[in-house]
Amino acid sequence: MATISSYPFTIQPENVDFTLHASVASIISYMLNVAGTDAHRKGFGVEALQGHSFTWVLSRLAVDINTQPRQYSNIEIDTWVNEFNRLSSTRNFKMRIGEDVIAAGVSQWCMLNMETRQAVDMTQLKDIYERAMVAEPSPITAPARLRDIEPQASVSRPVVYSDIDFNRHVNTLRYIDLIFDSLPIELIEKNNGMRLDINFIAEALYGEVLTIGWTSEGNVWQFEISSDSGKKLCRAKIEFK
Amino acid sequence: MATISSYPFTIQPENVDFTLHASVASIISYMLNVAGTDAHRKGFGVEALQGHSFTWVLSRLAVDINTQPRQYSNIEIDTWVNEFNRLSSTRNFKMRIGEDVIAAGVSQWCMLNMETRQAVDMTQLKDIYERAMVAEPSPITAPARLRDIEPQASVSRPVVYSDIDFNRHVNTLRYIDLIFDSLPIELIEKNNGMRLDINFIAEALYGEVLTIGWTSEGNVWQFEISSDSGKKLCRAKIEFK
Numbered sequence: 001m002a003t004i005s006s007y008p009f010t011i012q013p014e015n016v017d018f019t020l021h022a023s024v025a026s027i028i029s030y031m032l033n034v035a036g037t038d039a040h041r042k043g044f045g046v047e048a049l050q051g052h053s054f055t056w057v058l059s060r061l062a063v064d065i066n067t068q069p070r071q072y073s074n075i076e077i078d079t080w081v082n083e084f085n086r087l088s089s090t091r092n093f094k095m096r097i098g099e100d101v102i103a104a105g106v107s108q109w110c111m112l113n114m115e116t117r118q119a120v121d122m123t124q125l126k127d128i129y130e131r132a133m134v135a136e137p138s139p140i141t142a143p144a145r146l147r148d149i150e151p152q153a154s155v156s157r158p159v160v161y162s163d164i165d166f167n168r169h170v171n172t173l174r175y176i177d178l179i180f181d182s183l184p185i186e187l188i189e190k191n192n193g194m195r196l197d198i199n200f201i202a203e204a205l206y207g208e209v210l211t212i213g214w215t216s217e218g219n220v221w222q223f224e225i226s227s228d229s230g231k232k233l234c235r236a237k238i239e240f241k
Numbered sequence: 242m243a244t245i246s247s248y249p250f251t252i253q254p255e256n257v258d259f260t261l262h263a264s265v266a267s268i269i270s271y272m273l274n275v276a277g278t279d280a281h282r283k284g285f286g287v288e289a290l291q292g293h294s295f296t297w298v299l300s301r302l303a304v305d306i307n308t309q310p311r312q313y314s315n316i317e318i319d320t321w322v323n324e325f326n327r328l329s330s331t332r333n334f335k336m337r338i339g340e341d342v343i344a345a346g347v348s349q350w351c352m353l354n355m356e357t358r359q360a361v362d363m364t365q366l367k368d369i370y371e372r373a374m375v376a377e378p379s380p381i382t383a384p385a386r387l388r389d390i391e392p393q394a395s396v397s398r399p400v401v402y403s404d405i406d407f408n409r410h411v412n413t414l415r416y417i418d419l420i421f422d423s424l425p426i427e428l429i430e431k432n433n434g435m436r437l438d439i440n441f442i443a444e445a446l447y448g449e450v451l452t453i454g455w456t457s458e459g460n461v462w463q464f465e466i467s468s469d470s471g472k473k474l475c476r477a478k479i480e481f482k
Contacts, residue, residue, distance in 0.1 A: 013277070014270065018405045018447075025403070029255065036254075157398060160422035161429060162266070164259045181401035185447065188402060206259075206426065 004080045007034050011073045021068035025176040031093045034077045042132040053114045060108040060143035064195045067102040080134035086121050092138045104139035144197040146235035149222045151213025158209050169203040175234045178212050179223050193241040201232050245321045248275050252314045262309035266417040272334045272346050275318045283373040294355045301349040301384035305436045308343040321375035327362050333379045345380035385438040387476035390463045392454025399450050410444040416475045419453050420464050434482040442473050
């Protein structure tokens, strides 16, 4: 058993949007950076796994945001792993300013063998995992499993150089950008918080064309990103408060 | 008179491209961040100017890159101002790993009155400036003044939420992304260094459509970015080594 770890940050100018608050993509970026750092410190980071040709893949994420922190705010992110099974590991986040929780997240990860492109049975890492687990419940409900939508509108654009990471796959955070770039900007400017659920299904490659489709009903927006081969890449749902 | 200031950084995962080296946009981002921090420390940062409704605007930039540093490399950036006149101030950069200069830059800035949108006569700040000047020549020749091109090819796309800064203008670094996204990816993957000159002419607003046009001849690529009103926003030239 372990305890919750906390990581301090100052919100940098390159992480705020035109409202001078951290964008949702930046909030998620801070959380994912903490996931990488904390996994590394606890002995199951990407570096340790690469000895086995294994890597972490984010499969689902839920984030509940009350307040987007302002530029130069000092925040802390608490993180802990509280569940794992053969195919999935759950890592949690609380973003705080002092004692005030401004955002919380739950992420589900699977482990991929990069040679076979197959999921790895994580019970292989049971010993390391059991030492790293924290007996603290997730701060919000687990990410929803999202279903197909019938898009009311869509936009398309090719995958470009600045979208891709070292696998030549579209970077996870770029999907968040694509989703928020599709929303009416007034909704982002005047939001009073939101819950976002995302399912990552497949990876887009350099040269493919992405289509972002969406529907909206009241304060709920649903998104689906697919590639020109018809492959579904990502589904998301935002419920504004 | 002052002396050259140096700022250390470690190249972070979010600043590397698919080759695991810092992208050119990231190298420029590190330099521009240093410009902001150093101006602040010397008493003429954006915060000090906002008392006068003034802000800094980058008008031209030249960067000569020998080596793009790898992820987790420890770099240092030297910066100094060595020239100013009524309308323009020159700030220089050397990016080093140890004593080895891997990239160098020269930037020219003007000061804008945000209320009148007119350039400010910088001799008003003569006293602060003279204390901050360093008697050290620029590390490379000044940014070229670039002329119109006849594009051989072009792509267009709208300005979106994730492109804009607090003025609702397209962020400077996004122009660098748009330029590199237009290059054949093999040229980025296998480059042996380059010199980049950029002229920033006007600002694009949320809702406008950007067109990126280019020509290439041998190892020289020229770019021009305009908005749907026909307004020229930016010209650039890359000469690969």
